[in-house]
Amino acid sequence: MATEKLNVGLLGCGNVGRGLVELVARNRELIRQRSGVELHINKILVREMGKRRPGVDRDLLTTDPDKVIDNGCDLVVELVGGVEPARSFIKQAIAGGKHVVTANKALLALDGFTLMKAAETQNVRLGFEASVCGGIPIIRALRNGLVGNSIESLNGILNGTCNYILTRMEEARLVFESALQEAQAKGFAEADPTLDIDGHDAAQKLKILAELAFQAQIAPDAVQTEGIRNITADDIQAARELGYIVKHIASAELRDGRLSLSVHPAMLPRTHQLATIREEKNAVLVRGDAVGEMLFTGKGAGSMPSASAVLSDVVDIACHTGGFSSTLGEKLSAASVDYVAQHYLRFVVSDPSAIGPITAMLQRNGIGVTGAAALWAKTQSGHHQVRVLTQRCSRTTVEQARQDIEELNVAKGDGTLLRVLE
Amino acid sequence: MATEKLNVGLLGCGNVGRGLVELVARNRELIRQRSGVELHINKILVREMGKRRPGVDRDLLTTDPDKVIDNGCDLVVELVGGVEPARSFIKQAIAGGKHVVTANKALLALDGFTLMKAAETQNVRLGFEASVCGGIPIIRALRNGLVGNSIESLNGILNGTCNYILTRMEEARLVFESALQEAQAKGFAEADPTLDIDGHDAAQKLKILAELAFQAQIAPDAVQTEGIRNITADDIQAARELGYIVKHIASAELRDGRLSLSVHPAMLPRTHQLATIREEKNAVLVRGDAVGEMLFTGKGAGSMPSASAVLSDVVDIACHTGGFSSTLGEKLSAASVDYVAQHYLRFVVSDPSAIGPITAMLQRNGIGVTGAAALWAKTQSGHHQVRVLTQRCSRTTVEQARQDIEELNVAKGDGTLLRVLE
Numbered sequence: 001m002a003t004e005k006l007n008v009g010l011l012g013c014g015n016v017g018r019g020l021v022e023l024v025a026r027n028r029e030l031i032r033q034r035s036g037v038e039l040h041i042n043k044i045l046v047r048e049m050g051k052r053r054p055g056v057d058r059d060l061l062t063t064d065p066d067k068v069i070d071n072g073c074d075l076v077v078e079l080v081g082g083v084e085p086a087r088s089f090i091k092q093a094i095a096g097g098k099h100v101v102t103a104n105k106a107l108l109a110l111d112g113f114t115l116m117k118a119a120e121t122q123n124v125r126l127g128f129e130a131s132v133c134g135g136i137p138i139i140r141a142l143r144n145g146l147v148g149n150s151i152e153s154l155n156g157i158l159n160g161t162c163n164y165i166l167t168r169m170e171e172a173r174l175v176f177e178s179a180l181q182e183a184q185a186k187g188f189a190e191a192d193p194t195l196d197i198d199g200h201d202a203a204q205k206l207k208i209l210a211e212l213a214f215q216a217q218i219a220p221d222a223v224q225t226e227g228i229r230n231i232t233a234d235d236i237q238a239a240r241e242l243g244y245i246v247k248h249i250a251s252a253e254l255r256d257g258r259l260s261l262s263v264h265p266a267m268l269p270r271t272h273q274l275a276t277i278r279e280e281k282n283a284v285l286v287r288g289d290a291v292g293e294m295l296f297t298g299k300g301a302g303s304m305p306s307a308s309a310v311l312s313d314v315v316d317i318a319c320h321t322g323g324f325s326s327t328l329g330e331k332l333s334a335a336s337v338d339y340v341a342q343h344y345l346r347f348v349v350s351d352p353s354a355i356g357p358i359t360a361m362l363q364r365n366g367i368g369v370t371g372a373a374a375l376w377a378k379t380q381s382g383h384h385q386v387r388v389l390t391q392r393c394s395r396t397t398v399e400q401a402r403q404d405i406e407e408l409n410v411a412k413g414d415g416t417l418l419r420v421l422e
Numbered sequence: 423m424a425t426e427k428l429n430v431g432l433l434g435c436g437n438v439g440r441g442l443v444e445l446v447a448r449n450r451e452l453i454r455q456r457s458g459v460e461l462h463i464n465k466i467l468v469r470e471m472g473k474r475r476p477g478v479d480r481d482l483l484t485t486d487p488d489k490v491i492d493n494g495c496d497l498v499v500e501l502v503g504g505v506e507p508a509r510s511f512i513k514q515a516i517a518g519g520k521h522v523v524t525a526n527k528a529l530l531a532l533d534g535f536t537l538m539k540a541a542e543t544q545n546v547r548l549g550f551e552a553s554v555c556g557g558i559p560i561i562r563a564l565r566n567g568l569v570g571n572s573i574e575s576l577n578g579i580l581n582g583t584c585n586y587i588l589t590r591m592e593e594a595r596l597v598f599e600s601a602l603q604e605a606q607a608k609g610f611a612e613a614d615p616t617l618d619i620d621g622h623d624a625a626q627k628l629k630i631l632a633e634l635a636f637q638a639q640i641a642p643d644a645v646q647t648e649g650i651r652n653i654t655a656d657d658i659q660a661a662r663e664l665g666y667i668v669k670h671i672a673s674a675e676l677r678d679g680r681l682s683l684s685v686h687p688a689m690l691p692r693t694h695q696l697a698t699i700r701e702e703k704n705a706v707l708v709r710g711d712a713v714g715e716m717l718f719t720g721k722g723a724g725s726m727p728s729a730s731a732v733l734s735d736v737v738d739i740a741c742h743t744g745g746f747s748s749t750l751g752e753k754l755s756a757a758s759v760d761y762v763a764q765h766y767l768r769f770v771v772s773d774p775s776a777i778g779p780i781t782a783m784l785q786r787n788g789i790g791v792t793g794a795a796a797l798w799a800k801t802q803s804g805h806h807q808v809r810v811l812t813q814r815c816s817r818t819t820v821e822q823a824r825q826d827i828e829e830l831n832v833a834k835g836d837g838t839l840l841r842v843l844e
Contacts, residue, residue: 023570023712033637034569129567135713137559137567144566145551145559147456148445148733155843215455224817235768235838238809242766249843253761260761262817266841267766273719274843276698290445290730291557294720297695298713308712311570320742339675339682344664344689346657387660395646395684416657419688421577421671421696 006037006318009068009098010044011089012079013053013061016103016130017044019303020077020310021056031311037318039311043068045080069093075317077310078102083110094118094126101313103130103306109204113217125320127313132205133158133282135305136298137312141286142212149288151213153253158205158263160280160300161189161196162228162248166265167278169236170245176231188280198227199248199263206250206263209284213252214259226264239267245275342370342420343398345388347411352384354410359388361408365401367393386411389420428459428740431490431520432466433511434501435475435483438525438552439466441725442499442732443478453733459740461733465490467502491515497739499732500524505532516540516548523735525552525728531626535639547742549735554627555580555704557727558720559734563708564634571710573635575675580627580685582702582722583611583618584650584670588687589701591658592667598653610702620649621670621685628672628685631706635674636681648686661689667697764792764842765820767810769833774806776832781810783830787823789815808833811842 010017024031024039032038044060045068046053053061062068065085069076069092076093078100080086086104093100100119102108108115108131119126129139133156142151157163161183168179180197183189195201203223211218228248239246244267253260268275273295277283282300287293299305347358359369368391390398398417406414432439446453446461454460466482467490468475475483484490487507491498491514498515500522502508508526515522522541524530530537530553541548551561555578564573579585583605590601602619605611617623625645633640650670661668666689675682690697695717699705704722709715721727769780781791790813812820820839828836 019712026711027570027572030572030637031570034565135568135710136716137563140562140567141559143456144738145562145734146557146730147737148449148453148730150449150452215452230838232838234807235766235840238768238807239766239840242811244766244842246840249841251761255761262761262841264841266843268843272843273698276695288557288730289448290441290726290733292721292724292727294558294718296716296718298716302714304712305714308568308570308710311712312567315569316566339673339677339684344657344660344666346660385656385660389664416652416654418657418661418668419671419684419686420666421688421690421694 004037004318005040006075006314007040007042007073008314009071009073009076010041010079011065011068011076012081013044013046013056014079014081015303016306016310017079018053018056019307020079023304023307023311025055031315035315035319037315039314042073043071065089069098070096073098075099075101075314077314078104079310080104081106083107087111090115091118094122094124097122097124099125099127099317101127101310101317103128103310105131105201105204105208109207110220112208112211125317127317128208129313130306130309132208133284133300134298134302135308136282136284136296136300137309138209138284138296139212140312141296142209146286146288146291149290151254152287152289154209154213154251154284154286155274156206156209156250156284157247157274157277157282158250158284158300159196159199159202159248160282161193162202163277163282164188164280165197166228166231166246166248169231169233170240173233175233176229197229199225202248202250202263206252206261210252210259210261213286214254216259218259218261222261224262224264228265231265242267243270244268245270247274247277249274338394338396340392340394341422342392343390344418344420345390345398345402345415347386347405347415348383348413349386349411350384351410352386355386357408357410358386358405361405362388362390362401365397365404367391367397367401383412395419426459426740427462428497428736429462429464429495430736431493431495431498432463432501433487433490433498434503435466435468435478436501436503437725438728438732439501440475440478441729442501445726445729445733447477453737457737457741459737461736464495465493487511491520492518495520497521497523497736499736500526501732502526503528505529509533512537513540516544516546519544519546521547521549521739523549523732523739525550525732527553527623527626527630531629532642534630534633547739549739550630551735552728552731554630555706555722556720556724557730558704558706558718558722559731560631560706560718561634562734563718564631568708568710568713571712573676574709574711576631576635576673576706576708577696578628578631578672578706579669579696579699579704580672580706580722581618581621581624581670582704583615584624585699585704586610586702587619588650588653588668588670591653591655592662595655597655598651619651621647624670624672624685628674628683632674632681632683635708636676638681640681640683644683646684646686650687653687664689665692666690667692669696669699671696760816760818762814762816763844764814765812766840766842767812767820767824767837769808769827769837770805770835771808771833772806773832774808777808779830779832780808780827783827784810784812784823787819787826789813789819789823805834817841
């Protein structure tokens with residue numbers, strides 16, 4: 001398969017921009033193997049030339065946007081953020097026949113429809129996977145994976161700051177202000193957290209997702225938006241007493257051909273799929289007429305997850321406009337099966353004292369036993385048992401020990417062996 | 423945007439085939455709007471002409487595969503299943519320059535690498551999203567969404583039958599045999615459940631996913647495979663006592679450049695992301711170097727989810743080979759915000775007897791109160807509260823009632839209003 005070279009112009013070199021430069025350098029060969037696309041970042045727009053940017057080649061930097069947009073690149077990645085000059089940059093790139101990839105949620109929520117129309121008119125592509133939920137490929141799922149589905153509803157935890165705060169209020173019984181301070185200290189909330197905790201960030205993301213899911217053009221003020229500022233420790237406790245958990249939910253539902261859009265704190269039954277999404281995680285629960293309910297969860301923000309999303313758009317556009325993508329490789333044609341983990345062993349025995357020779361044999365094979373879990377019990381079937389939880393050891397070692405134990409003739413059959421996942 | 427017509431030849435008209443015909447008919451216009459692709463199923467291969475197939479145009483049926491593969495179609499969908507003659511059909515289609523979409527897990531696990539190579543040589547595309555986890559777009563996520571990530575591990579619940587049985591053993595404390603019978607009665611297990619409960623189905627799926635995730639060619643016997651037949655009610659109980667839950671896990675992990683592949687029952691901490699996947703659901707937990715951990719869950723089988731996955735491949739191939747995909751529409755440019763749900767209201771009051779006028783005002787607005795949840799409590803802040811859980815009502819109605827209650831002057835401020843999600 002022929003490799004296609006793709007020249008990328010990068011606008012902006014903040015957290016996500018530097019993450020992208022690092023990720024391209026680290027995984028360039030892997031990306032080429034998977035997709036047949038060889039990525040080159042040709043030029044990078046920065047505001048100040050002098051700033052320290054580890055891992056970024058200083059020769060690529062420029063403060064002149066035209067040097068990025070108008071010079072020989074195939075595709076422009078916009079990571080400047082905010083409405084202007086980002087919008088003008090994107091329009092200039094589209095007008096010049098360049099494909100564009102952006103992570104600019106605020107701009108897309110304000111003017112995404114116009115930009116998409118402009119791209120369509122110019123027959124170029126506009127990718128924006130990174131604008132919603134970081135590395136979670138939810139835009140791709142709505143555009144491609146669920147393309148055959150009529151979407152009935154979309155419910156999500158789209159703001160990591162709110163989810164972190166509510167998780168801490170729930171689990172550590174903190175009041176709102178303390179949970180917010182903790183989120184700020186951990187870097188999950190901005191110094192000015194207004195956009196997040198008042199729900200505007202989630203509303204922007206919901207608008208972008210709903211326009212794709214429901215083929216709709218949605219007015220910027222159509223999302224009824226409420227934040228989590230007024231949620232008290234009492235509300236969290238009341239929810240708990242009633243069997244619920246409080247989450248900040250973004251919701252788009254189709255009812256009688258009309259879209260209902262809202263962002264607000266809500267009470268969820270503890271068995272709800274979104275109830276288990278903790279801390280700064282994001283999640284999107286989509287209901288389609290063919291697939292039923294489908295949940296996507298992962299980190300919703302961060303430089304590397306966002307860079308991953310930008311990259312997926314870049315490669316996808318290269319594959320759409322160039323040859324075919326490849327997914328073949330042979331670098332790992334041999335496969336071994338060994339791994340290291342804790343293991344659970346259960347033997348049926350006639351005499352519970354068999355626990356002695358069994359644990360001794362484990363130890364002879366170099367397998368430590370986590371004391372508290374070595375126990376015996378009367379089974380439902382009337383037999384005695386020896387149950388052991390081991391320390392970490394390789395599967396091969398524990399299989400060998402299990403054989404040795406079988407040869408001791410103190411247990412009936414070869415028992416049960418389960419890996420314990422971390 | 424120009425619409426591109428795509429002629430599809432369909433091999434096989436079983437559950438998934440009929441689902442595909444139904445879904446294309448139902449959502450054809452939506453798919454055209456989203457992708458610019460107008461789908462036409464031109465010919466359908468069946469074994470018997472006479473069988474009843476509601477919704478399927480009899481004039482499209484043929485028993486001659488050449489009439490499907492060699493006649494004017496752009497793309498062939500293979501839903502015959504099994505190794506032969508499916509493999510010969512696919513090879514014939516590829517040799518003839520047709521793109522191919524298949525749901526054939528067994529064939530791909532056996533010979534996927536050869537078929538992918540053949541497609542690459544002929545410069546046609548081979549889509550197989552439907553072969554693993556039904557409607558969950560996990561193949562697409564690995565091929566595209568996470569293309570920039572070096573994958574570190576992949577853990578999944580890939581077999582719905584095993585997960586249903588283990589869920590019932592855990593939650594209803596059934597023994598294995600009873601849980602299996604229940605799964606069979608509900609259609610979640612075959613009359614001969616060997617492939618599922620002995621782990622072979624999950625092993626096939628894992629092989630397909632791991633080849634994509636790790637760019638590896640994996641020998642068919644490289645997956646160490648163990649089923650759930652030997653799991654007893656005692657094992658489930660022991661796990662519970664130790665704080666774990668037993669799940670059937672397919673696992674691929676990279677260690678020192680070698681792949682470790684296994685399918686087996688395992689004990690998971692109850693807080694593990696895969697521990698909450700219940701009944702016949704599937705889930706895949708992927709760890710990439712850029713995105714961290716990402717979870718995809720949904721229905722792993724069924725005619726409509728599988729048909730949805732087939733369609734996503736068909737449309738994706740049409741977009742790659744034809745023009746650009748569109749995601750624009752204007753059919754829902756107006757958006758309303760009203761919805762119907764249970765609501766939780768909390769008011770801070772100086773006198774708990776305010777519960778009387780508050781619930782009366784709710785009722786005057788036509789809002790029923792679910793008796794048991796109307797309560798008052800001393801708050802952490804030393805104030806009394808009235809908490810109400812309403813019956814289902816519209817947001818507009820409950821907002822109006824909240825205003826009316828504010829005007830009663832029995833509560834401080836306007837309290838908290840939370841939607842209760844179902």
